[in-house]
Amino acid sequence: MTELKTERFYIDGQWVAPLGGTTVDVINPATEEAFATVALGSSADVDAAVAAAKAAFPSFARTTKTERLELLAAIREAYQLRYDEMAAAITEEMGAPISLSDRAQAAVGIGHLDGVVKALEGFEFEHENAVGDLILHEPIGVCGFITPWNWPINQIALKVIPALAAGCTMVLKPSELTPMNALIYAEILHEAGVPKGVFNLVNGDGPGVGAALSAHPDVAMISFTGSTRAGVEISKAAAPTVKRVTLELGGKSPNILLDDCNLEEAVTRGARHCFQNTGQSCNAPTRMLVPESRYEAAMEIAKEVAEATEVGLPSQPGNHIGPLVSQPQYDKVQGLIQTAIDEGARLVAGGPDRPEGFNRGYFVRPTVFGDVTNDMTIAQEEVFGPVLAMISYADDEDAVKIANDTPYGLAAYVQTGDSAESKARGMAIAREIRAGMVHLNGSDISYGSPFGGYKLSGNGREGGVYGIEDFCEIKAISV
Missing domain, CATH: 3.40.605.10 (Aldehyde Dehydrogenase; Chain A, domain 1)
Known part of the structure; x- marks a missing residue:
C-alpha cells in the first residue's frame, strides 16, 4: 500500500x-x-x-x-x-x-x-x-x-x-x-x-x-x-x-417469512444476510418474523446456519465473517447478548464471548435468539453485530403490526411462495410496511435507487x- x-x-x-x-x-x-x-x-x-x-x-x-x-x-x-x-x-x-x-x-x-x-x-x-x-x-x-x-x-x-x-x-x-x-x-x-x-x-x-x-x-x-x-x-x-x-x-429491519415460502431457503438467506459484514449494516434483516406453525422448524434451520457460519481472519479470502470494528462495539454487542438472555429469550445458537480458537481480536459468535417478543431489548435496539432475533406471528396483519412496531424504518424484507397469488400478497404487505426500502425474495435495491428510511x-x-x-x-x- x-x-x-x-x-x-x-x-x-x-x-x-x-x-x-x-x-x-x-x-x-x-x-x-x-x-x-x-x-x-x-x-x-x-x-x-x-x-x-x-x-x-x-x-x-x-x-x-x-x-x-x-x-x-x-x-x-x-x-x-x-x-x-x-x-x-x-x-x-x-x-x-x-x-x-x-x-x-x-x-x-x-x-x-x-x-x-x-x-x-x-x-x-x-x-x-x-x-x-x-x-x-x-x-x-x-x-x-x-x-x-x-x-x-x-x-x-x-x-x-x-x-x-x-x-x-x-x-x-x-x-x-x-x-x-x-x-x-x-x-x-x-x-x-x-x-x-x-x-x-x-x-x-x-x-x-x-x-x-x-x-x-x-x-x-x-x-x-x-x-x-x-x-x-x-x-x-x-x-x-x-x-x-x-x-x-439506524435500523431494526424486519424480515417477514410468509407461510408458503420455501422455509429452508428463506431462513438460510435471511440469517446469512443478518451475519454479513459481521452484522454491522444499518439495513441488516435482524428481526426474522415467522408464522407460528413454522416457528420451531425455522429456529432449527437458523441454528444450523449460525453454527455453519465461519469466523476467521480478515486477511484470509473466503466467505467467513471477521471481527467487529472496535472494543466499544464488541462490549456493546456482548452486553446486548447478555441482556437478551436475562430478559428470557431462548439462546438457539452462539452466545456471549469470543468464538472457539480466538483469544484476541473483536471476534463474536454468530448468535440466534428464539422466543423473542417485540418488546424485548434485542427486538428494539440496533445491535450492530451478527445477532438474529426470531419472532413468531399469527397472521399477515399481525406480521405487519410487529414489523412496524419499531422506532426505525430503514429497510424491510418479505419472503413469499412462488405463486402469483403469494407474490401479490407479499407486495401488499410491502406497501403496508413503514420503511424506506422493501426487498422481496432476496432482491436488492439497484445502484441509483433511493437509499434512506422513515422515522428514526x-x-x-x-x-x-x-x-x-x-x-x-x-x-x-x-x-
Missing part, C-alpha cells in the same frame, strides 16, 4: 499540516494492535477547509453538466487504479474479510458512481413547469459530510459523487476508526483533477470536528450517516444556522437522481 499522509489534511487542493488537535491510533480489529496514527483536527482546521470550499464554490457551481460528467469519468478511472489498495485498507482498518472488501466494500465506490452518472445524464437542471415558469435546480453550496466506519467508502461515495454532480463543494470528516480509505479517496480525487477547494478532508472526532462542521455558518448542508443519537446532536448543532440536514441513521432511520435519500436533488436548491423564475 502507498504510504498515506496520515499526519496531514487535504485542504484547497494540497496536503497541509493540522492547525490544532491531537492524534489517534488506527487499530486493526483482528489483532487489537495499532498500525497507523492519524492527526485529529480542530475547529481551526474546519474553518480552513470550509473557507477553501466557499472560495471554490462560485466557479465550480458554474461548470456544465458535460464538464461534471467528464470529471466523474476521470474519478472512476483513478478509483479503478487504486481498487486493490482500497479493498486492503478497509480490511485492515475495519476488519471486513478481504473477499467481502473486494466484491462489496470497495466495489460500491464504482457502483454508486455509475448510478449517479446515469442519473446525471438525464437530469434537467432547468425546465419549464406546467404553468410556464422556469424551474432551476442550483447547487446548494458548501456541504459538510460526516461518514461512518461500517461501510466507509459506500457512504463517502454516496455523498461526494452526487454533490459533485450537483455542482457543490464539500468538506469530509470520515470516521476516526476508519480514516485510511478516506485518505486514499482524497488522493484519487486529486489524481482525477477535482479542482482545488472543491473537495476537502479533515480527520477528527465528533466533538472536535463534527460539531464544528455541523454548526459552521458557511456550511449550507450537513449530510450525516451513523447512529440516531449522533444524528440528533448534529441536527441540534445545525439548527441555529437553519442549514439543510440529511440523515441516514433518518431523512433524505441517497443515490441516483434523489441524491442529486438533495444537493440542490430549487428556484422558480416567473417569465
